[in-house]
Amino acid sequence: MDGDAPPSEHIVTCFAPRADGRGDELLRFDIDGKAKAVELKIGHMRKSVVAALPDIAIDLIELAAFVYAIDSSSSRGGLTVRQMGAKWHRRFRVTLPVRKLQTWCDPALKRELEETLMFLSGDRFSFTFTQMEEAEFVPERYFDFDEEDAWQPDTVLMFSGGLDSFAGALEEIIERKNRVALISHFSATKIAPIQRDLYRHMVQRLGPNALRHFPMRVQLRRGTNAEGTHRARSFLFAALGMATSVAFGRDRVAFYENGIVSLNLPPVSNVVGTRATRTTHPQTLQRFESLFSQIFSTPLKVDNPFFWRTKTEVVETIARLGMADQIAFTRSCADVHNQTKQHPHCGRCSQCIDRRFAVLAAGLQVHDPEEAYRIDLMTG
Structure with missing residues (x-):
């Protein structure tokens, strides 16, 4: 670890979910005795699909949202290298209620979870799981439901609204003739319209049966966001994607990111370890794949089909597929x-x-x- 100081240690107690006054699900937790919270809402799902979700999938969504919020709740020391060197790494001792206690208490799964988060964030998470009371099982509150229909995706794709995920969606739909579920996570209100507008443009060009958009809002309550690096965010993104994939009976989630950004080699000598983001690093995706396969007790796949492409080749893909005029709408x-x-x-x-x-x-x-x-x- 960087610096001579030991990582700061934080005690975190997570509570069972409850609905707030607007109907959004509120996930509450205390960190070092201070009350924090994060809101979770998943849009455009069908009741029949959600009803088929196993409890372990809801556990995973809640766990990932808590991890994202916990990561955001404790400062790494500010922007200066000296401070970050001493305070970048943190230790979180987390107590969290779950529905499927036996699964989460499996030593191999806990080790895989904690090592995955360590590689991704540079932080040591230590989990103690407890049994959630049955009366508190309220997963439907997380979802905004659309009308029932028979649409099913062939591919579940993580969609940020950037060039790479846009190009990936086009390639899946136009070249591979796949129906695509676009999974978007947003916490900033400026991002949601970008993702929504790109989706509408694709529907106009490619037809409504080619794709569906599933926006997922995970928003930190005021006073919860003390750290802006958000190294654990991709765990939340991947968990939302895999839960959706499982809900539709699929076994794969695709992250589309060019290889240069995916590897994210350090631009300067002091950007080492997790100071350089590992959002779609090959080892990150491999760890996600292994962890999710253990959680759901079935082989699952998390991959990056654009790993061997450059950003220029990604942009050229958009042009080749006849959508160059949409580049300006990506972010x-x-x-x-x-x-x-x-x-x-x-x-x-x-x-x-x-x-x-x-x-x-x-x-x-x-x-x-x-x-x-x-x-x-x-x-x-």
């Missing part, structure tokens, strides 16, 4: 909260720089105007 910027209609991209984060170089290299800059970037790559 890559990491600085979500400062996005504006005039400048949806900051132009200085690594994601913006990767995007700008890729679009220029593909010769498609007419579809990604420089005016969209607050700071232009070429002029500064």
Whole structure:
């Protein structure tokens, strides 16, 4: 671990879910005696699909939401390298109620879970699971239901609204002739309209039977978000995707991310370990696959079909499939909260720089105007 100081230790007690006044499900927990909470809502599901979800899937969704919120509730020390060196790593001792206690108490599964989160976040999670009271089994409250129909996906795809997941969706639908379930997680209100508009554009071009969108809102209550790095967020994203895949009787979740971003090699010498995000790192996806297979007691797959592609090749895929005019509607910027209609991209984060170089290299800059970037790559 970085620095000489031991990781800070935090005691976390999670509580059984309850509905708040608006009908959204509120997951409450205490960290070091301070009350925190996170809201969870999953849209556009069918009651028949949700009814078929095993209890272990609901447990997984709740666990992942709690982990995301816990990760966000304790600062890693601020932006300076000196502080981060001492405080980057943390230890969380978590007590959490579950429905399927015997499954979660399996030593091999607990070890896999804790090691996966350690690799992903750099933090040590230690879990003590307790039996949830049967009267507290309220999974339907998490969902907004659509009308019943017979639509079924061939593929479940994680959809962020960025270039890579957009290109992946197009390739699945147009080239592989698959029906695709797009799984989106958002916590910032600026992201939801981007994902929704891209989905509508695809429906207009490809037809309503080709795809469905399942937006999932996981929002930290005020006072809960003390740390902005959110290294555990991809565990939440993957858990939501796999639960949806299982609900539809599928056994695979696809993350579409170009290999350069997936590996996320450190740009400078002090960005080591989990300071460089491991969201879709090959080892992360392999660990997700192993963990989910243990949880559901069946072989499951989590993969990245774009691992051997560059960002330029991803952009070229969009053009090749006849959707280059939609590039401008995708979003890559990491600085979500400062996005504006005039400048949806900051132009200085690594994601913006990767995007700008890729679009220029593909010769498609007419579809990604420089005016969209607050700071232009070429002029500064």
